[in-house]
Each structure stands twice: as structure tokens, then as C-alpha cells.
Amino acid sequence: MSAQPFLIAAAALFSMGIYGILVRRNAVMVLLSIELILNAVNINFVVFNQMLSDVLLNGQIFAIFVITIAAAEVGIGLAIVLMLFRNRQTANINEFDLMKW
């Protein structure tokens, strides 16, 4: 079974994630886009693991790690967004210029 369709799907997912990060104004949507990128990577891990017939299942294990970290990251990210929203009454990412000189 060829890996190509899976990799194309993953690349598409990745590109969508990048696009979302770059153009979305809503912070929650940006976070969602990041999840897309992470899942694209997860697909790649699993696919390459299968292709290489790794008995130790390193790819799968890494995928699980990424999912775990993504969950944690979303937890923190949503909390930050929530706090920002409370303070600024908006979730528009262009309004947040705290890091400007």
C-alpha cells in the first residue's frame, strides 16, 4: 500500500493550518489551525512508522506525545485567549500588540 495518498492528505492538512494561522483574525481560530498542523504531523508519524515497519512503534508513540502536548497547549492557549478577551472585550488577534516596541 502506497503512502502517497496519506502524505498528500497530511500536506493538505498542514497547508490549511498554515493558511488559517496567517489569515484568521480570531484567536480561537488560530489555535484551531495550530491543531490542524499538529495533526498533519501526527499523520506523517504514523505513516512513516508503518512504512519503515518499526517494531518498537516509535512513530505511534510520538503521535501520542504530540496529542498529549497539544491538549496541554490548547488548555493554556484557550486560558490566555479567555483572559485577553476579558481584558480587551475582543478576540481579534490584530488588537493584541503587547509585544510591540
Add this chain to the structure above:
Amino acid sequence: MVVNYNINLLAEAKASYTDGGIFAEFAWIIVVLPFLAALLITFFGKNLPLKGAEIALGSVFFIFLYSCILFYLNITKGVASEFFVNVGSIGSFQIEFGWVVDGLSIMMYFVVGTVSLLVFIYAINYMEGEIRYTFFFTSLTLFAGSMLVLVSAPTLLQLLIGWELVGVCSYLLIGHYWEEKENSSAAMKAFITNKVADVGLMIGIIILALTTGTLRISEILYQATHDYEAIKSVAYIAGILIFIGAMGKSAQFPLHVWLPDAMAGPTPVSALMHAATMVTAGVYLLGRLFPFYQGIAHEALDVVLIFGVITLFSAGLIAIVQDDLKKVLAYSTVSQLGYMVTAMGSGAYTAGLFHLWTHAFFKALLFLGAGSVIHAVHTNNMSEMGGLRKEMPRTFMTFIIGTVALAGLPPLAGFFSKDEILASLNHEGHNFFFIIAVAGAFITAFYMTRAVLLTFYGEYRGHGHPHESDSMMTTPLMVLAFFAAVAGWVNIPGIYTGFTKWVTTRKNGIIEHHPESFDYFALFSGLFAGLAGIGLAYYIYQVISNPENGDEKIKFQPVWRVLENKYYLDDFYFKYIVDPIKITFAKSVDKFNTEILDRFINNFGNVASFLGRIVYDKLDQGGIDKALNLTSTGTDTLGSKVKLIQTGKTQQYIMYFLTGVIVISVLVLLVL
């Protein structure tokens, strides 16, 4: 390293004299102690209950006790010993300090110790509440210490150092109330007059040191008494020069002018200065070098005699016309110093020192008595005193004892010492000088009687109500009165001549005439002169004129005026020495200073400041500072440009990041 020379071997003393044992060996303590005490007073004095006076008193008390022990040793066994500490050498000259413990120096230790102790006790009360109280005791302690350095000197170098230290301390003490110009000028006058004389002493010492090759006094005396040719050739000139030094310190005519002005200092200082320290230094020096003078410099000794006689007579005359009680005593001191120097000049070593010894006690007594009077009436002028015998009985009684001792009536101290001087003049055949000395005795009795009558008799002419001084002031008076009464009994011709032995433990070839009994001609001349002086003064001030009128009726105008102006000697000095120096020399020096030296230095300064300006402008400001500033401003502008990319927009950052990733990836792909 301490080296002890037993003088027995060195200088032909009788073998019966001892080296003084452990007490002589540690005699340096009494020289060092006052300096330590002065340091302690300076640093801790102000915080102590008596403001430092207790340290001064303690050190002087120790000196007194130690000198008593040495004195006792000298009386019982005779002590002659000296110690050297070598501190280095210059060429062939050994630089040595040390201490002499022989009859002459022990006599001086005792006089300094006793008089200082009493004066210090007196001063604690007298100076109470005065300004610079602690500093006064520092200086007073140093003054006594300097005198001990001087009298303990076994080398001419140490003697000179002590000599100068005494001069400096006297400057500090005379100028104690320096807020008034008059007092600081008096201090300056004393210092400069002494300095003029010191030049003579210094040159004399250099001459002696160069011809003998040593600074040790004992070796110089040994050479002087053993026919060394080199020292013989310079004996006269060295003798004269050293005598000039002695003239300054011992206030001999015409260098006596500083001493009456030195009355500007507090009275305890006057007492100390006139009795124990300072003015006795010159006589001590003549005594110390007496074998040299008698052995090979007897022509110089004739000069000494002439100056002594002039001094004793002229100063006595001035004392008659003084209204200031302290100045009467000051001129009296000059006159009595004249007696001592006369004695030395006529070859009577013991007589001179004997008069120094007795004079120390009765003059200290008179000064402290005068201080007590001045303390009570707040003036120095006798025209504002009078009648004080009722109010101040103890001061009066002791003052009378001092007066009688000074006037030379038996059996008090002055009688014996003055008689011995007269006897030696008579014996040497100096008939003319003998007559003048007898006249001097007459004058002495006259001015002292006058002072007593004006101060203590008649009616009180001053203001306020004087009353007797504290017992802390009168006790020293009584002790001194005791000494003034009995100090003369230690040298009675034919009966007891202990003093002669005490001061000649080191004979060094001194040849002296010691009469077996009184010289009755001299004795009765002196005695009658004294009685006549007292009688005449009593007649003038009690019978013709009464003390209320003071001197009014007996002013023989021309003579009086000459005397009041002190023979115009001060005017002479000012007109012909001080003013010319001030006007011409000082002015040209000033001109040289401002126009040449200052200009040179100013130009130098200007050039330096110009150079400095250039260096500052070009190198410092233009170079280093500019580079630093450029660095910082450059960083600043660059930063302000670069910061613009920090927009704070996250998506933009990601955009840059992605662009970078893509560019690098493309490059990597292309290259690989």
C-alpha cells in the same frame, strides 16, 4: 645599643665617685616621660576630669621623685656617669644621644623637677577656666621635657636640639593668649631674638665639632684640658660664639630684650621660664663647658665677664622704673642672670651655679607670688595695687621672704650665693667689677623694696575687693618660701660646702679658689649695699613720698625717661635692624618674590593650564569622549531603526518565519 662610660676613667674624677648604678642607667625615663605625657594629654586630655592636668602633674611628680633619688645619691656618694645611644653616623661623626648623670645635671634635674612640680600645681588653679587649658599643659610639659633634654645632653647635638625645643615651647607659651597682637608679637620677639643668638651657638658647635672630630662634650673637654693644638687654635672664637648662644637664652645685654616682653605669657610660664627652664640654660651651658673656657678660652671668659657685669647693672636700673610688677621681676631676673654670668666670667664655677640654684627658688617664689597678687587684683600695674598685706597675708609673707632672699640679707638663700660671687670677684682682683656688682646688690634691694612697698603697703588703689588666693596656689608659695630660706645653707664657706662637691663630681680640671671662711670685705660690702638699698627705698616711698603718690615726686626726668625707654635699646633695634630689614630688605625680597618668582611660577602655571586645555579639548573631549558618544548614539539610532520590525503582530512574525523557512529550504534544495 647603650654604652656606659664611667667618668672616673675618662675625666679624672676622684675614684670615690660612683657611676650611679641602676638609677643613673634609667635616668632616660625622666627625659622621655614628659614627651609621652604631652602626647597623652594631646590625645586624651580633654576627656579627663582635670582636662589633662593630671597627666602633666603625674609626669612632673615622677620627675621630681626621680631627681630627689638622684640628688640623694649625689649627696651621699657622688655620681658621675654618662650613657650614649648611637643612632648612626655621618662621615666620621657618630650621631649619638644619651644622658648625663653627674653633679651638674643632677642639680639641674632637681631644680627643674622641684620648680616644675610646684608651678604645675599652682597653674592648675591659676589657669582654671582659661582658654586652651589642655594645650597649655601640653606645652608646659613639653617645656619642662625640652629643658631636661638640654641638661641631660652628653653630646653637643642633643644639647642643640634641646636648646631649640626650649625656644619653640617658650614661643608657644609666651603667645598663649595670641588673640591679642601684643602677645603674639612678644612670642615672636622672644623666638627671633633667641634665634639670632642660636646662630652663634650653632656655628660655635660646628667649629668645635670639626676641630675635635667629635660631638661628645666630655671628649671635647678632655681635649681642651690636655693640650690639643687643634682645639686651642679655635678656642677663642668658638668660646665667643657659644657665649652668644648663651646670651640669647640667658638674656644677657644686649640680647635681653625678649625676656621682659615674655611677661605676656601666663604667670606660671614666667615663673617656670625664669626659675628652672629656659633662662638657666645659658648659665648651664657655660657651666657644662667651663673646663673648656677656663682651660683654653680664658680670653673669651673675659668677654663673658664684661657682658655679665653690664647686664647685672643696666637691667637692675631698668627694674627701678617699671610699674608692671611682673616686669620688675623680669628685669630682676636679667640682672641676676648677669650675676651668674659674671661669676662664670670671673672663673667662679661653683658661685655661678650656686646663684642659679638659689635664684631658681626665690625667683619662682616671687613670680608665683606676683601671679597670686595679679590673680586677685586683675592688673599687672603696681599703681593700682597697694595695701594688700592685710587681704593677702600668706602671699605677703612668702613674697617678703622671696624679696629678702633676693635682696641678699642673711640668712636667706640669696645672701650666700651673692656673697660668693662678690668674694670671687674680689679674690680675682676685678676691683671695678666688684664695685659695680656691689652697686647691683644695692639696686636689687632698692627695686625689690619699692615693689613690696607699692604692692603691699599703703592704701588699696585698685578696684574691687581682692582676697587671698586658694590654698592650691599658696601651698606652692610656702614650699618655695622654705626653699628660698634654706637653699643657701648648702654652701657656707668654712662651715658646710656640700654644694661645691655636688656640682663638681666631674672636675675635668676645673681650678677654683674656695675660701676657707667668709671673705668679710665682700660680705659686708654686699650686706651694707643691700641694707642701704632697702633703707633708701623705704625712705623715698614711705617717708618722702607715700605709696599713694607712687613715683610722682622722685622722677628725675631725663634719667627716668632713659630708663623707662630701656636705654632706647628696643627703639634702636627697631630703627636700625628691624625696620631696615622690613623696609628695604623685606620689600626687595617681596618684589623679587612677586615680580620674578611669582611671574615665573604664574607663567609656568599658565603654560600648564594652556596645555591642559588643549589636551582636554582635543584628546579627551575630541577623541576619547567623542568615540564613546558615537558608540552610544550609533547604537541608539540603529536600535531605533531596527525596532520598527517589532510590530507585535504575531501573524506577521509567523509570516517572516515561514518566508525564511521557504527561502532556506529552496536554497538547500538547490544546492544539494
